[in-house]
Amino acid sequence: MIHLEPRKHTSAWTNLRAIMLALLITALLSVLVLFVMSDRPTDAIWQMMTFPWQGRRMEVQWGLVLQQTAYLACIAIGLSVGYRANIWNIGAEGQFAFGSIGAYAAYLILGSPDSAYVFPVLILAGILAGCFWAMIPAFLRVTCNTNELLTSLMLVYVASHFLTYLCIGPLKGDPKAGQAETYPLAESVRATKLISGTELHTGLLILMAAFFLLAAILLFTLLGYRLKVAQHTPRAERFAGFSPKNTVWLSFALSGAMAGLAGAVYLTAETGKLIQAENYLENFGFAAIVIAFLGRLHPLGILLAALLISYVNVGASYIQASLRVDDSVADLIEVVALFAFLGCAVLDNYQVRFTSSRKAVTT
Amino acid sequence: MDTPLLEVRNISKAFGDVVANNAVDFQVNTAQIHALLGENGAGKSTLMKIICGLQQPDTGEILWKGQPYTISNPKTARAIGIGMVHQHFALFDGLSVTENIAFSIDGAVQGKALEQQITQLAERYGLSVEPRKAVFELSAGEKQRIEILRALLLNPELLILDEPTSVLTPQEAEQLFETVRKLAANGHGIVFISHKLKEVKTLCDAATVLRGGSVVGAFDPRQQSTEAIAELMLGSRDITTTRQLRHFGDERLAVKSLNLQDNDVSLNIDNMQVRAGEIYGIAGVAGNGQELLYSALSGELTSRNNASIVINNTAVGSLGPNDRRALGAMFVPEERLGHAAVPQLDLNDNILLTNISNAATSKNGIVNQRYLSTTTDQVTDQFDVRHAGNKVAARNLSGGNLQKFVVGREIIKKPTLLIINQPTWGVDAISAMRIREALQTLAASGSSIVVISQDLDELLEISDQLAVLHHGSLTDARPVAEWNIEQLGLAMTGSTEAA
Numbered sequence: 001m002i003h004l005e006p007r008k009h010t011s012a013w014t015n016l017r018a019i020m021l022a023l024l025i026t027a028l029l030s031v032l033v034l035f036v037m038s039d040r041p042t043d044a045i046w047q048m049m050t051f052p053w054q055g056r057r058m059e060v061q062w063g064l065v066l067q068q069t070a071y072l073a074c075i076a077i078g079l080s081v082g083y084r085a086n087i088w089n090i091g092a093e094g095q096f097a098f099g100s101i102g103a104y105a106a107y108l109i110l111g112s113p114d115s116a117y118v119f120p121v122l123i124l125a126g127i128l129a130g131c132f133w134a135m136i137p138a139f140l141r142v143t144c145n146t147n148e149l150l151t152s153l154m155l156v157y158v159a160s161h162f163l164t165y166l167c168i169g170p171l172k173g174d175p176k177a178g179q180a181e182t183y184p185l186a187e188s189v190r191a192t193k194l195i196s197g198t199e200l201h202t203g204l205l206i207l208m209a210a211f212f213l214l215a216a217i218l219l220f221t222l223l224g225y226r227l228k229v230a231q232h233t234p235r236a237e238r239f240a241g242f243s244p245k246n247t248v249w250l251s252f253a254l255s256g257a258m259a260g261l262a263g264a265v266y267l268t269a270e271t272g273k274l275i276q277a278e279n280y281l282e283n284f285g286f287a288a289i290v291i292a293f294l295g296r297l298h299p300l301g302i303l304l305a306a307l308l309i310s311y312v313n314v315g316a317s318y319i320q321a322s323l324r325v326d327d328s329v330a331d332l333i334e335v336v337a338l339f340a341f342l343g344c345a346v347l348d349n350y351q352v353r354f355t356s357s358r359k360a361v362t363t
Numbered sequence: 364m365d366t367p368l369l370e371v372r373n374i375s376k377a378f379g380d381v382v383a384n385n386a387v388d389f390q391v392n393t394a395q396i397h398a399l400l401g402e403n404g405a406g407k408s409t410l411m412k413i414i415c416g417l418q419q420p421d422t423g424e425i426l427w428k429g430q431p432y433t434i435s436n437p438k439t440a441r442a443i444g445i446g447m448v449h450q451h452f453a454l455f456d457g458l459s460v461t462e463n464i465a466f467s468i469d470g471a472v473q474g475k476a477l478e479q480q481i482t483q484l485a486e487r488y489g490l491s492v493e494p495r496k497a498v499f500e501l502s503a504g505e506k507q508r509i510e511i512l513r514a515l516l517l518n519p520e521l522l523i524l525d526e527p528t529s530v531l532t533p534q535e536a537e538q539l540f541e542t543v544r545k546l547a548a549n550g551h552g553i554v555f556i557s558h559k560l561k562e563v564k565t566l567c568d569a570a571t572v573l574r575g576g577s578v579v580g581a582f583d584p585r586q587q588s589t590e591a592i593a594e595l596m597l598g599s600r601d602i603t604t605t606r607q608l609r610h611f612g613d614e615r616l617a618v619k620s621l622n623l624q625d626n627d628v629s630l631n632i633d634n635m636q637v638r639a640g641e642i643y644g645i646a647g648v649a650g651n652g653q654e655l656l657y658s659a660l661s662g663e664l665t666s667r668n669n670a671s672i673v674i675n676n677t678a679v680g681s682l683g684p685n686d687r688r689a690l691g692a693m694f695v696p697e698e699r700l701g702h703a704a705v706p707q708l709d710l711n712d713n714i715l716l717t718n719i720s721n722a723a724t725s726k727n728g729i730v731n732q733r734y735l736s737t738t739t740d741q742v743t744d745q746f747d748v749r750h751a752g753n754k755v756a757a758r759n760l761s762g763g764n765l766q767k768f769v770v771g772r773e774i775i776k777k778p779t780l781l782i783i784n785q786p787t788w789g790v791d792a793i794s795a796m797r798i799r800e801a802l803q804t805l806a807a808s809g810s811s812i813v814v815i816s817q818d819l820d821e822l823l824e825i826s827d828q829l830a831v832l833h834h835g836s837l838t839d840a841r842p843v844a845e846w847n848i849e850q851l852g853l854a855m856t857g858s859t860e861a862a
Binding site: 220221222223225228229232233235236238239240241242243 | 696712725
């Protein structure tokens, strides 16, 4: 019989071992997935692992990976704030959409100016809009004790329909475009490219700055401490004098702000205009949930997990183009990784013991 | 004379140095309602666990209808006909009454057939329940009836009821007594565990009293005075009159018209004043509102009536813990792990837990780790906390060391008022002694201390004033020397109206 015993001592080493094991399991299962989904599995595996070096221009592929990493890490660390305190905001996708809408609305309200100084205003508007959208589930939870898991998720669909409505209705742009979209932002208010030929731009620097700022807050301040206490023992939270309601407000505000920021950057840097939801949203808000857990809610872990998932995503697009393997392979690998990491996290605090069933302990 | 239904002979059980049962003899006859009496920690639970097969005795034997039996696990106990209704309910809130009962009999009977059986049993013993109702809709009394029904479905000949009336209203209790009488009339043996002497005297026809693990009396409770039984339970302890009556200072804490309700417990206190330099002990049997009183005093549970609690001449009834700490009041809750300390966090982080509003612990929101570490060193040195470094998680400390840590953490702040719930619960003797000494030293330096405890010896040793908490109200406090053990016993068992 196999049973789990609580570990008496946990250390960085036991944690690292569990992570290595999870990575190994993910790798093995991913290989299996590729064997099923591709008719040239060895090529697929090889190309997926080494795609940045496959083409002639390595910086383009790495650019794509880093671009995604920045968005995902930024949203995921915001979500991790609440998750640390057992507050489950899974609506980052909707807060992201509202970030974009807020930034575009600010642009219109300012009279569609053609000036680089407007850029920070749009970013700020995006942050506030994302924050606002996240306040709704927080409000419902605090006043009516509704389950924030459900409300935050449902508000994703409300937000995405609202985005589409804006594009086909009041903000409709060029009617000859192949999709519902608004008129584009003026070129001067958009984020500028850092390295020509790659997807890297100033918006990504803002995302990373926000990431490191929040990481420092989580690691070194009273706010981070308060979340740790709330995560482990709600009773000690009240004893320490922290209001559990304020913890809800705070974590929703922070996660909404981070998703809103990502949405505003996405608008100004990537698309330059709002587009109907299914062509605009790339599921960053949902992937970030997975990344927050893969990274074990720790800032460094989240950064590495975002890098890993982005690498897999871009790699999957690469082999879709080169070997015609469907890029849903990336989703499968993501899920496999989530299961492996969550499963192995048990080994942080427990060790597996094998005993013969006859010796099973009776109490 | 008939052979007793259950006879326990010479049972002893020790946990380490603590003797929980010492040569206990105990017997229950058929059709008898037998009360088992004793203070918290007198050994009642251990004895019942042995009878139910949850624990094995070190020595002694158990006879069932005259035959010796080894009850090696709860299954055996159930199979021979011993059923138990626990004090705390184990029911699934979302499921119906029938479904809950089906679970406990492993689904042997289900659906309509089970419903019918339940209704029949319920009618026979006056246990009115609605089989299809979901458990979350039920009152405490109804939940208890389910627990009794599910014990009865296994056809027990001996039924153990563990403090069954502690969660019931007087009317529900009266209904329960009817049921118990019917059960006894049908030939069941009943063991009735209780602290309430009044109900024992009206209901039971035999009683056994445990104190310190030994049987100190077995008699017919109807023929004994309540006073005599109370004294038997508490023993003839010396109440130290040698303790000097010190001069106490100004009023530090006053509680007036404090009325709070939490789940099934309500608290109504109108008469509590604590002066500087005084240790104010609050005695009482577990579950009489101690936890609620602690939360109300610490500010973890606030009251609408701001004037209901006054600390150092400031009304604080509706203020939270940190506002009260700012007035010099500090708190130590009962539960060490998960309330007084966060098990997963290290000692430095646990120092921070009660020092959030202390300006030295953080600057511009950034935690000052060095200050925390110095404070941890101070606490661990001064209170002799054995630990493997300040970065060790709180859960890795032994009970005694962690308790010294959480008490020391507050004392080192030189509180003008300290509220402490169960200061030495589950702590080794030497640590317990140190904690009591520390409390007395603190009081001698002019601080007020409120000690809520179920350990009467401890309270008699360290308190200046002593009051008894029963059913959420507090008797008037008196100097320890003015109490006698009989009065204490009566107050703790609710045999007199709390003044």
